[in-house]
Amino acid sequence: xxxxxxxxxxxxxxxxxxxxxxxxxxxxxxxxxxxxxxxxxxxxxxxxxxxxxxxxxxxxxxxxxxxxxxxxxxxxxxxxxxxxxxxxxxxxxxxxxxxxxxxxxxxxxxxxxxxxxxxxxxxxxxxxxxxxxxxxxxxxxxxxxxxxxxxxxxxxxxxxxxxxxxxxxxxxxxxxxxxxxxxxxxxxxxxxxxxxxxxxxxxxxxxxxxxxxxxxxxxxxxxxxxxxxxxxxxxxxxxxxxxxxxxxxxxxxxxxxxxxxxxxxxxxxxxxxxxxxxxxxxxxxxxxxxxxxxxxxxxxxxxxxxxxxxxxxxxxxxxxx
Amino acid sequence: xxxxxxxxxxxxxxxxxxxxxxxxxxxxxxxxxxxxxxxxxxxxxxxxxxxxxxxxxxxxxxxxxxxxxxxxxxxxxxxxxxxxxxxxxxxxxxxxxxxxxxxxxxxxxxxxxxxxxxxxxxxxxxxxxxxxxxxxxxxxxxxxxxxxxxxxxxxxxxxxxxxxxxxxxxxxxxxxxxxxxxxxxxxxxxxxxxxxxxxxxxxxxxxxxxxxxxxxxxxxxxxxxxxxxxxxxxxxxxxxxxxxxxxxxxxxxxxxxxxxxxxxxxxxxxxxxxxxxxxxxxxxxxxx
Numbered sequence: 001x002x003x004x005x006x007x008x009x010x011x012x013x014x015x016x017x018x019x020x021x022x023x024x025x026x027x028x029x030x031x032x033x034x035x036x037x038x039x040x041x042x043x044x045x046x047x048x049x050x051x052x053x054x055x056x057x058x059x060x061x062x063x064x065x066x067x068x069x070x071x072x073x074x075x076x077x078x079x080x081x082x083x084x085x086x087x088x089x090x091x092x093x094x095x096x097x098x099x100x101x102x103x104x105x106x107x108x109x110x111x112x113x114x115x116x117x118x119x120x121x122x123x124x125x126x127x128x129x130x131x132x133x134x135x136x137x138x139x140x141x142x143x144x145x146x147x148x149x150x151x152x153x154x155x156x157x158x159x160x161x162x163x164x165x166x167x168x169x170x171x172x173x174x175x176x177x178x179x180x181x182x183x184x185x186x187x188x189x190x191x192x193x194x195x196x197x198x199x200x201x202x203x204x205x206x207x208x209x210x211x212x213x214x215x216x217x218x219x220x221x222x223x224x225x226x227x228x229x230x231x232x233x234x235x236x237x238x239x240x241x242x243x244x245x246x247x248x249x250x251x252x253x254x255x256x257x258x259x260x261x262x263x264x265x266x267x268x269x270x271x272x273x274x275x276x277x278x279x280x281x282x283x284x285x286x287x288x289x290x291x292x293x294x295x296x297x298x299x300x301x302x303x304x305x306x307x308x309x310x311x312x313x314x315x316x317x318x319x320x321x
Numbered sequence: 322x323x324x325x326x327x328x329x330x331x332x333x334x335x336x337x338x339x340x341x342x343x344x345x346x347x348x349x350x351x352x353x354x355x356x357x358x359x360x361x362x363x364x365x366x367x368x369x370x371x372x373x374x375x376x377x378x379x380x381x382x383x384x385x386x387x388x389x390x391x392x393x394x395x396x397x398x399x400x401x402x403x404x405x406x407x408x409x410x411x412x413x414x415x416x417x418x419x420x421x422x423x424x425x426x427x428x429x430x431x432x433x434x435x436x437x438x439x440x441x442x443x444x445x446x447x448x449x450x451x452x453x454x455x456x457x458x459x460x461x462x463x464x465x466x467x468x469x470x471x472x473x474x475x476x477x478x479x480x481x482x483x484x485x486x487x488x489x490x491x492x493x494x495x496x497x498x499x500x501x502x503x504x505x506x507x508x509x510x511x512x513x514x515x516x517x518x519x520x521x522x523x524x525x526x527x528x529x530x531x532x533x534x535x536x537x538x539x540x541x542x543x544x545x546x547x548x549x550x551x552x553x554x555x556x557x558x559x560x561x562x563x564x565x566x567x568x569x570x571x572x573x574x575x576x577x578x579x580x581x582x583x584x585x586x587x588x589x590x591x592x593x594x595x596x597x598x599x600x601x602x603x604x605x606x607x608x609x
Binding site for chain 2: 024036038050114127198301
């Protein structure tokens with residue numbers, strides 16, 4: 001029996017393979033079933049990859065493309081708005097990721113200590129709610145609440161408390177370079193902390209009760225049990241969550257797009273919004289240049305995914321893709 | 322038996338400082354989540370816009386909702402949202418179940434190749450502008466069906482489906498095959514009926530993604546007849562672009578009613594389907 005004609009099944013048994021032609025024929029139904037998926041992926045994911053050539057071409061709206069080499073990249077790397085957008089992408093994504101993960105861990109640890117099951121379930125239902133709101137809705141809610149107009153809740157409360165005098169003008173929270181980032185982080189925490197607890201709560205429910213019983217016998221207090229039993233059990237999950245999300249750092253777009261404005265570009269503009277503005281908010285879009293910026297974004301994203309995939313393989317023995 | 326049970330006794334539940342602090346912290350947490358939402362809800366029923374947080378509207382009115390359901394400029398986007406959400410969830414389910422099922426055919430030549438064909442798109446993409454140019458070539462600009470098509474194919478959901486299907490005992494497939502069942506027959510008669518929970522979870526993930534999508538509309542659609550409700554709401558609030566109306570209500574009332582209309586469908590479904598929503602996360606992340 002030659003090696004070519006045998007295969008090893010999942011359970012480790014060697015079986016004889018049928019000839020390739022016959023196997024293809026036997027699976028004809030499966031190929032046909034895959035065809036719709038194949039066509040969609042080919043058109044929607046692979047066809048655009050051919051468009052990457054525009055990054056090396058002169059291609060403005062209405063004109064026809066012609067090769068220019070690396071001029072778009074030279075322009076990109078010498079534009080300060082691009083570097084600012086790149087820096088903002090990294091800072092906003094990473095700080096947001098660490099803050100929401102930290103908040104999720106804290107909330108799930110304390111939720112886990114909640115003895116009353118009904119209260120626990122109700123709380124879970126409440127804190128998951130904001131996850132189902134779109135960024136457009138969340139931005140709308142907070143735009144109204146933070147509004148400097150007479151109906152803005154926060155400005156109104158500051159007036160009532162005397163922090164803002166009758167002659168002071170209202171605070172433009174979302175148009176202030178100093179306040180925009182903290183507000184962005186707070187809104188992200190509001191929206192995503194609850195949903196983030198799901199994965200940690202799943203891990204916590206898997207901790208053997210014997211560990212807590214042993215700690216009880218040793219006379220551990222509740223806080224000591226959290227410190228020495230609960231948190232160590234979460235360590236792996238925390239690392240997993242961070243790795244999974246670090247891979248998506250470059251994707252940041254919609255949450256910034258709905259909250260930023262021209263007054264705060266210096267602290268809020270990210271690569272995604274920069275590409276958008278360079279293309280759709282100018283009189284004559286330069287597709288070549290914005291494709292080049294997009295290619296940079298894809299490549300950095302790709303490198304991050306590969307690094308995180310390696311890290312994931314190391315930490316938990318399986319990749320993320 | 323009885324002796325074994327008393328060998329270890331859990332300490333009696335008593336009211337400790339810790340548990341009081343815990344309750345207080347969670348009351349505050351719940352309020353932080355609920356206050357902005359309650360403010361929006363109350364203001365949507367209040368004909369005058371005020372900044373105060375109140376538990377109940379003072380000038381009760383339903384006119385905000387009447388405007389949304391009566392004005393073509395708002396009703397049309399709402400209808401578009403419903404149509405695209407249902408169509409998107411259905412297309413997404415068809416493609417992700419087909420893809421997931423074919424990926425577990427271990428006997429199929431080229432299966433790994435097809436898997437890599439899909440997985441590569443998770444690592445690398447053409448980017449926003451090449452995608453835009455392809456959609457323009459396909460004639461999908463200014464067309465709400467772009468929402469359905471763009472969300473219908475989602476490689477990570479195909480992978481989730483595959484993970485779920487892998488849990489179905491292979492002996493079931495084998496038995497059906499011996500009985501002369503075709504691949505499509507096995508798929509429809511065995512795989513799908515056994516996967517109802519996964520279908521609900523992943524179908525909901527598709528539905529939420531389409532309903533909540535704002536940036537696709539922002540990039541691809543200008544025509545007021547083709548936009549979805551999220552986009553319309555955003556434009557209304559940011560640009561003050563409200564339709565002229567005969568009702569005596571403030572703009573804020575209409576804005577808040579719009580926000581409620583944009584979240585209502587999933588808020589109604591959510592308490593009943595919470596376990597499916599949660600399950601979607603867990604098949605993806607905690608699966609071993």
